[in-house]
Amino acid sequence: MADDGMLLNFAIGDNVIKPEAKFKGGTWRDRLSAKKRSQHLPREGGGDASARNAASKNPNHIQVPSSRPAKRQKTAGTFDLDLDDAERSRPQQQRQHKPRQIVSSLFSFNPERRNAEQPQPEEETEETKPTNAPLIDGLDTFTNLGLSPNLAAHLLTKLDLKAPTAIQKSSIMQLLKEESDAFIQAETGSGKTLAYLLPLVQRIMALSKATNDHNTQNGVHRDSGLFAIILAPTRELCKQISVVLENLLRCANWLVAGTVIGGEKKKSEKARLRKGLNILVATPGRLADHLDNTQVLDISNVRWLVLDEGDRLMDLGFEEELQGIVRKLDARQRPSRVPGVPTRRTTILCSATLKMNVQRLGEISLKDAVHIKADPEDEDEETTANKSEEDAFRVPAQLKQSYAIVPAKLRLVSLTAYLKRTFIRKGSVMKAIVFVSCADSVDFHFEVFTRKAATQEEKNSDNEEEDNKDKNIELSPHGTIGHATAFSNPSNSVILHRLHGSLPQQVRTATLKSFANSNETSVLICTDVAARGLDLPNVDLVIEYDPAFSSDDHLHRIGRTARLGRDGRAQIFLQPGSEENYVEILKRSYRDGGKALTHTDATEILKRGFGSNVKSDNWEAKATDWQLDVERWALENPQYLEMGRRAFQSHIRAYATHVAAERNMFNIKELHLGHLAKSFGLRDRPGKINVPGLRPGKEDTKKDFRAERKGVPGNKRKADGDDDGPSTTTTTDAARKMRAKMREQMAGASEFNLA
Numbered sequence: 001m002a003d004d005g006m007l008l009n010f011a012i013g014d015n016v017i018k019p020e021a022k023f024k025g026g027t028w029r030d031r032l033s034a035k036k037r038s039q040h041l042p043r044e045g046g047g048d049a050s051a052r053n054a055a056s057k058n059p060n061h062i063q064v065p066s067s068r069p070a071k072r073q074k075t076a077g078t079f080d081l082d083l084d085d086a087e088r089s090r091p092q093q094q095r096q097h098k099p100r101q102i103v104s105s106l107f108s109f110n111p112e113r114r115n116a117e118q119p120q121p122e123e124e125t126e127e128t129k130p131t132n133a134p135l136i137d138g139l140d141t142f143t144n145l146g147l148s149p150n151l152a153a154h155l156l157t158k159l160d161l162k163a164p165t166a167i168q169k170s171s172i173m174q175l176l177k178e179e180s181d182a183f184i185q186a187e188t189g190s191g192k193t194l195a196y197l198l199p200l201v202q203r204i205m206a207l208s209k210a211t212n213d214h215n216t217q218n219g220v221h222r223d224s225g226l227f228a229i230i231l232a233p234t235r236e237l238c239k240q241i242s243v244v245l246e247n248l249l250r251c252a253n254w255l256v257a258g259t260v261i262g263g264e265k266k267k268s269e270k271a272r273l274r275k276g277l278n279i280l281v282a283t284p285g286r287l288a289d290h291l292d293n294t295q296v297l298d299i300s301n302v303r304w305l306v307l308d309e310g311d312r313l314m315d316l317g318f319e320e321e322l323q324g325i326v327r328k329l330d331a332r333q334r335p336s337r338v339p340g341v342p343t344r345r346t347t348i349l350c351s352a353t354l355k356m357n358v359q360r361l362g363e364i365s366l367k368d369a370v371h372i373k374a375d376p377e378d379e380d381e382e383t384t385a386n387k388s389e390e391d392a393f394r395v396p397a398q399l400k401q402s403y404a405i406v407p408a409k410l411r412l413v414s415l416t417a418y419l420k421r422t423f424i425r426k427g428s429v430m431k432a433i434v435f436v437s438c439a440d441s442v443d444f445h446f447e448v449f450t451r452k453a454a455t456q457e458e459k460n461s462d463n464e465e466e467d468n469k470d471k472n473i474e475l476s477p478h479g480t481i482g483h484a485t486a487f488s489n490p491s492n493s494v495i496l497h498r499l500h501g502s503l504p505q506q507v508r509t510a511t512l513k514s515f516a517n518s519n520e521t522s523v524l525i526c527t528d529v530a531a532r533g534l535d536l537p538n539v540d541l542v543i544e545y546d547p548a549f550s551s552d553d554h555l556h557r558i559g560r561t562a563r564l565g566r567d568g569r570a571q572i573f574l575q576p577g578s579e580e581n582y583v584e585i586l587k588r589s590y591r592d593g594g595k596a597l598t599h600t601d602a603t604e605i606l607k608r609g610f611g612s613n614v615k616s617d618n619w620e621a622k623a624t625d626w627q628l629d630v631e632r633w634a635l636e637n638p639q640y641l642e643m644g645r646r647a648f649q650s651h652i653r654a655y656a657t658h659v660a661a662e663r664n665m666f667n668i669k670e671l672h673l674g675h676l677a678k679s680f681g682l683r684d685r686p687g688k689i690n691v692p693g694l695r696p697g698k699e700d701t702k703k704d705f706r707a708e709r710k711g712v713p714g715n716k717r718k719a720d721g722d723d724d725g726p727s728t729t730t731t732t733d734a735a736r737k738m739r740a741k742m743r744e745q746m747a748g749a750s751e752f753n754l755a
């Protein structure tokens, strides 16, 4: 393919474009070999000519206005390749004095947006009433709903919870009144944890006849029996639930709660169970294990079973364990010697969706369940009648979403520009989360954004304090927290955190804690490990740089903002082409068809991020410069180059794991891999990627062909086999296996490591 370079800066010297030598006379064979010979002659200044040729054919090849002194070429692919032929042939000193040209392909040959429809601009959207806020009308108080004065006073005075949310109102009323099973469904950030914990704790507290002195009581104590089990899919969520529960039980200190979630010796968990617990929070795998092997775990008194994040429990493959747990609870249940303990067990299933797998979980665990929703009266029967239950999973109405259609080549600069603009002033956004597709991509972007070699402009604007910060870039012993040099500025310094499932548990916990407790402007770049259930305070903005693997995951991701009635914004990056159809999915999650959904112009993002405040006419050059700086940095540091390659490859593999129903929008065959490589700081698309369904590149096909011809079948298999995925020629079955493996890798065997 011809170089699609574009001249940007714009005094083209005579020797910038060298006319190709013409070979005349002789036969066509003679002419061809003369031409070939000339192309392969070593050039003045040395270097690998074939590599240069390859580079010049690369559609992503960029010729650079380097502010740095030209370096000697170390390996094929260092940035000497960026010099044009005429330039390269000049002595080095002369080169430095010659005004340089920028020739960039960053802004050319990018696909256009397919869909020109412009939704309502952001400024024009009206303020919307929050749908997940506490009901502060004064009519609904915790006491009015039937909670004991002791518990209600504790909520108000010690936990500063003044009024219930809509889902809490519905569930408290239902679960205090009746003993039927229940399915609780509500928006993200609507306080579902307390929605089941409050009635449960109230019921267990009521079993005790407390005396005036609350430290003693007749009736219930830690040895009276285990009355409730709460199951959640991940260790992290269990810990979160356990903290809320401990806080509640401070007003009923004769009751004891505990966790069995793994991550510590089973012996210590057994010791805890032996001492006696009234409420147990557990992961299904660990509980199943204890039910089989720990005799002191007596479940004969269990009368409440909560399955939190039901869809996730099923997604992570806990069906078998859950079935076993329910069977054992049924089989081992005995009449309790504690007065007031109900005869039958109540099971509560919580989920944001009613997907098929949740229905399956309902079949396993629920009998004649009541469906508890936030606003039953609010539902317009006619409109909901036509919608599937899955569609009823909605975003909080006050959450403002926007999408940008960004071509592959411009993705990295656009994300940077967006972050630069977001953090231009202190205070407008304090905390943001950036979701990317895989752990390798998290690591790569963390390095890019915290690297010391920022652009010249950034270096100039750095003050001494910033330099010191640069020196101490590692703010954490684990290297998961750093100073975001790429989008900090002298008036607003931003701390970047990285999180993914391949980090050890204690590192994840420490990093998450640091992000949650940070009083400084902070960004968390992560995989879907942080998408579900986690309650991180004061997140103002969620950026989906890579769209989620399913629309449900998308809703969970953006649900990390706009919690409990607070404002929140979400920005998603889509690529031109089929991905644009995802906008329809974004609209579907609003009650009003998506008035709060706006479009952000991709060029505007770049202009606002790279253009100066006064004039934004040089933004293209600045964006190009920034991109080149990243590419040079990668070329100069083999470990980062390798990181970029790995990130690119993992990203492509991850792209193949979008759920089947959405794969028409995220069609791997439509990806322009050469362009996409650029967004990982690479000038060339790395070789073999081994993604089912992906057309092999010419190089790959040739290599395979050669290997097969030489009769080395193992060759191909080995390259594909020890991997995270099958070969490019594998069957659907292999594709399925790979998706499962990808999910497993990202979801991880360990809890909290959500896909």
Ligand SMILES: Nc1ncnc2c1ncn2[C@@H]1O[C@H](COP(=O)(O)OP(=O)(O)OP(=O)(O)O)[C@@H](O)[C@H]1O
Residues within 6 Å of the ligand: 134, 160, 161, 162, 163, 164, 165, 168, 187, 188, 189, 190, 191, 192, 193, 194, 352, 532, 533, 534, 535, 559, 560, 563, 564
């Ligand atoms: N009535 C209330 N008033 C004020 N804050 C509340 C109230 N109920 C819950 N909260 C707070 O709201 C936050 C979110 O609660 P929770 O994590 O239970 O939401 P959720 O609906 O389970 O969210 P997700 O769907 O994301 O898991 C918590 O910090 C909790 O302390």
